[in-house]
Amino acid sequence: MYPNLTPTLLALLGAAFAAAAFIAIRKPFLRRLALRQVSRRRTEAMLVVGGSVLGSAVIAAGLIVGDTLNYSVGQNAYQHLGPVDEIVDSSTLAAGAHAADLLAPLKHDPRVDGLMTVHMEQTAVASGISRAVPRAYTIEADFTQAAAFGAAGGPSGLSGTTPVPGQTVVNSDLATALHLKTGDPVTLYVFGQPVVEKVARIVPTRGLAGLGESNSDGTAFVAPGTFAAAAQAVPGAQPRTLTLVSNAGGVTSGDKLTASVTAEIRNLLGSSTGTQAAVQTPKHDVLKAARDAGNGMGSLFLFIGSFCIIVGVVLLMNIFVMLAEERKPEMGMLRAIGLKRSRLVRSFLIEGSVYALAASVLGVLLGIGVGRLAVVVAARIFRNGAGGGNSNSLSLVFHFTATSLVNALAMGFLIAFLTALVMSVRISRFNIIAAIRDLPAPGIAAxxxxxxxxxxxxxxxxxxxxxxxxxxxxxxxxxxxxxxxxxxxxxxxxxxxxxxxxxxxxxxxxxxxxxxxxxxxxxxxxxxxxxxxxxxxxxxxxxxxxxxxxxxxxxxxxxxxxxxRPTAGGLTARLAVTYPLARRFRTGALLMMYSLIVFTLVLLSVLNSMIQGTVSQGVSFATGGYALRLDYNPATPPDVVSSLGTSPFAGRVAAVAPLTVAPAKVQDLGPHGLGPANVTVVGLPGAVTRGDGFALMNHMAALGPDDRSAWRAVASDPRYVILDQYVAVQPGPAQTLYTSGDHVTLVDQATGRTEVKTIAGVMKTSAAFLGIGGRVAYPILMSDTAAKSEFGAQAVSSAALVTPAAGVSETSLAAELQGHYLTGGMVVTPIAQQVRQNYNATLGFFQLMQGFLILGLLIAVAGLGVVMVRAVRERRRTIGVLRALGYQARWIRGAFLGESALIATEGIVLGTTLSVFVSYLLFRNNAAFSGYEVGFSVPWIATFVITGIAFLASMAATYLPARKAAQTLPAVALRIVD
Structure with missing residues (x-):
């Protein structure tokens, strides 16, 4: 991730290394002094390194998660596109042939290394009696041309002999879905007509062999003429004609030529194909989505992980202060014999550079493991959020790049290096006489x-x-x-x-x-x-x-x-509070560590609870009165309005709303000019726009007093649209970048024609329309009349919304509908179930973020343990005097545990209180919760569990140092010089 930052980070890293190396080479005395401290005090060295290892690990893990998402989303470019960079999609055979003729000059264009035409149609596929998939793709292609397609970019993914009539070649996705083997019979429902074929061979899903939508069930390749034979029984049925273009270069390098090649394609096509051919740039869109998804998720992890990084920095500062406290007599003697303060700073800087280098290297190695664990959990969330292995789910493939590891190493080192530099300057300022005699500072110097x-x-x-x-x-x-x-x-x-x-x-x-x-x-x-x-x-x-x-x-x-009180308990309590009162910087640093992590953990817990409270209302907002969405093959669309009123569904369906769907792009969205971005235009019939409609976050006040006025405006005026709040918004923290009354430019992918629309309203959620038409894009809603008028042949009837009759089970009706209309490639989506799965995915990510923050809690707990370990060494003479005066061992142990309990309790209370306060402000003011009839509530049980674990972990981390302090022998402690 962030290759643009690598040169800057490497320059800063080189400068830091050069500065430390220059000092170490030019000043051998300072080098020996610094390295002597590292080698002689190995325990302290391990503590300092440990203080920043987890911070570097968090950085590396965040970057690795981004790499994984980037790579996983980008795999679509390899699996389903391969050398295909541009596609000219024609809805009729005549338009497709004409487009192919017009694009023939591209064969001699040095920017293009492949041009071929195929016929494709969405089909249902069945194997045997019990196995069938509703959304596969069947393609007629010349395998000889396919093998040479995009030769400069490597294998196309499709080669061998072209299937003959009665045979089909299937890709591995379809074979896995239907448990197919070579020689098995399979039935393809082409235009709803059964075509029985035998599997000639199975090819890996890669390149042209994976051609089709990324959310399909697989692809089958058939002999030329198969579509024509099936169309004889279905008058007017025609497959889509795709003219595929491969840019010069490899799978990803060819993307750099997309803009210029697309411009040349549009120039060659002109306007002669009318509205029957759309120019698509699927690979460019996929790679851009991969970059956006990876950067967005990686940034989110880094944003949450920044609290762990801050805690690590604070711990490092605390450790340096404690090291300085312990070395005061030594530093005082050095200053007394003539060592300048600047040289003392440089000595600490050399020592800090050694610690920073070790911590950053170990942190990156640990970060790979943490990133791997985060990816495993995220993959499970993606699967559950998409319905447990649904074809729409994203399969995560663990992956990291050298760029991310270098960036993590550089950032981890620079953070530790700068912390060491700042603290070296701070701790070098001391009173020489007080330092030599190991006395407290004479007061706060002006x-x-x-x-x-x-x-x-x-x-x-x-x-x-x-x-x-x-x-x-x-x-x-x-x-x-x-x-x-x-x-x-x-x-x-x-x-x-x-x-x-x-x-x-x-x-x-x-x-x-x-x-x-x-x-x-x-x-x-x-x-x-x-x-x-x-x-x-x-x-x-x-x-x-x-x-x-x-x-x-x-x-x-x-x-x-x-x-x-003049009792043993009183003496222990006084000793427990003495050092927190005397060492205010140290106490403040520990409080900061605890408060930051507890604050974020509790905040995420409260947000999780509030989101759970909105699930039922979110389902209601998303459905708009409809329970099911039907997606079917636009080539042979069923007359759902009439057919669902007859047997076997007579009396079981209360309402049906057929939808018109068209692919489009948006640009210049809102005052920030968002876009361009892929969207799906959904044309709504009057039955939807005249009712209560789907819930809106906001609507144009000029249109009327309520949401209905916005829906009525969309139904009657083609200038108005309704859209989702996240159209064209980059992944990351939610933010409102446009609202009702703003404008958006819609682009027809076939003609390039643009239309400026006014946003009549912004939906609370568009879950009912996500994935409609088999496209992964946010919807823009308008009237079906406007959609057909503006997008022509691109606007097809391929979906419908259904409301079951009273007493009819949504689940059983969905299963029966999908089985009855299987030959038409129908996919039935229970909207409420999909919304709940999306909520589960969101809640899962909150839990993943909480798990990520556990690293910060580990740093805070480890920090307290480190401080107690250092405190035992720092106070050994004091402990020896107390033991010699009659202090019992259990009193000493109780004092150390009491000191930790005080700091942990104060940090936990501060973090929890402020988190609840900020959560309340978020609930009251954040638009994401507006319109939901839920009250603010704090999950006290979860909060007590989080804070209880933090407290108990703190006591556990302190117990061993406290026990060691209690076992200190007075005679040994008072005689120890070092």
Missing amino acids: MRTRTVVLCLAGSLLAAALSVPAVVGGRSVALYIWPTVAIMLAIPVLTRFAPPRAVYTATSFAVLAWTSLANTVRPHVFDTNSTATYIIMGCILIIASVILVSQNQETLLRPFRRGIE
Whole structure:
């Protein structure tokens, strides 16, 4: 993923390596000093590396998931298209022959290495008595031409002898679906007429051998003349004629010529084929969809994983601070004998570079395993979301590229390297005398004037940027810039007030602004993007952590009586709270780690619960009063209105609405000019548009007071359309990019003619129409009259909506309809079942994201354990003195466990409270929940399970260090020098 970032990342990586190597080569003393610390303190080295390994693993896993989706979606280009780059699809034999003649000059075009014509039709296929598939494709093709088609790009996927009458060649998909073997008889229902063939051979589904729609059940190749013979019994029936064009180059490299070759095809065709031939670029569309899907899902994983990365960075910062605390006497002596502060920084930088390199390499290796696990779970979700192995399901193939691994390695190293650099600068500032004597710092030193001036300038700049952000109501900027302005003002304010008062006041200011900004700018949440809520939550957490860490004494005041009791429990409690109060940075860092992960886990849990609460209403919105959708072969469409009123369905069907379907493209959608993108135009009869219709998110107020007015406008005026909220929207966090009243340009794929439409309304969900016509594209709804008028022969009757009569089972009616109309290639889709499967897939992805965040929780728990391990080493002399004075071992153990319990509890409470608050704002303001009659609720059981696991894991991680501290022998602890 992100090959465009690779040069930049490699340049930064090279610069970082070069800087560290230059210092190490030019300054042997600093190199020896740094490497001595690494080799002498192997336990600390392992802890530092472990602090950033998981962060690198999260980055690698996110990129690998994107690679897998990109590759899996792109497999359609190999399996179903191979060398085919453009297709000219003609609905009649005459138009197809004429188009083939017009395109003959392409044979001599250097940009084209293949041109051939085939006849294709959708058919049902049966094998034996009990096995049949409703949606396969039957093709007449010359295998000799096919073998030479696109020769420059490699094998076409179809070769050998052309089938003779009575024989068929089937691809592996169809053979698997029907359990076929060579020599088996098979019945093809061509134009509804049974044609019995014998399987001559089975070929792999690849290239031309997979030609057909990606959601079909497979493809069969028959002898020339098969369609003509079957059409004799069906007057007017004709197969589709496809003129296939292969661009010069391989399967993917040929895609670069798509734009120029398509322009030449349109130029050669001119307008002579009328509306009976459509120019399609299926491979370009598939590869673009692969890139979009991979980048969108990979970005989502990285976005969620960024919390784990932040936690890893905070842990790394904490570890460096603890290392500095332990090495204070040593660093003080070095500074006392003349080592400059800049050289001390460089020594730490060399040491940090070693840690960063080891962590990034190990993180990438671990990320491959994490990515593999995520892909396995995602594949299961895709299968369940598509009906458990339905032909529409996406089969994920684990795959990763060297580019992604390099990017992950570079990002992981640079994050750890920059963290080491920043912390090296921070920890190099200390009082030399206090460091040599291992005494606490003499107080908070005032920041230098230069630092204060820079912070003041940054604060003023952020304040200036806040003005347009607030005026314009831009969601993310509205929260970020005022927060930055307040935080950068802290060094300035500490010149005039006590630091604690300044930190408290600024934290309250940030909390107040972030919580109440939506009252100042009520439309801040109109983007419908969850990123806004995540950013807002992070800012709330940062401010809350600063507030809590600076006011621990106040928070602990209600427990003062118990802490100050002159008992063993009181002594243990006092010891437990002493270090969190004395080490505020360390405590704040741990609180940040816990709060971020718990916040996100609880937020996802609440969202999961709210979505589950909308399932029943979502089904109602999606069905629009219809229970089933019928998709059938447009070449021989049944008269569903009349035939469903006769035996055996008389009295079992309450309503039927035949639909007109046409392929199209959209461009210039909404104010952002979205597109171009493939869509399916669905023409609705008056029976649908005159009723309550399908639920809308919004409609044009000028058309009337309710949704019905929008449907009536669509029925009576061809200028209006209704569409889904995600048409032409890139995968990723949901966001509203267009609304009712905006415009969209519809493009006829046959003629290139464009029509500007006005959006009368935006649907809550278009699940009833997804996959209609066998095309994976979002629908655009208009009247059937308008669809036939604008798309001509491309608009065909190939689907219908059905409402069962009262008391009739949807499931049984669906099975009977599909069996009765099997020869017509009918596929029956229970709409409610499909909607529930989509909901299950969505909920499954939330659970996958929660599982991904478990890595962050592991980092937080490991961080607490690391801090406790370091604390035992750091406090060994203190422990020895306490034990020598009579402290019992169990009191020491209890103090360490109490310290962890305090930090974990505060972090969990902060994360949970802020998560519930942000979830409530999301529920109240996010358009995705508008119109649903559900109340806000928190899944307390799931929340308690999440927080309980986090707490118990923290105690488990602390137990061994606490036990080790309790076993410390006073004489040994007091005599240890290193």
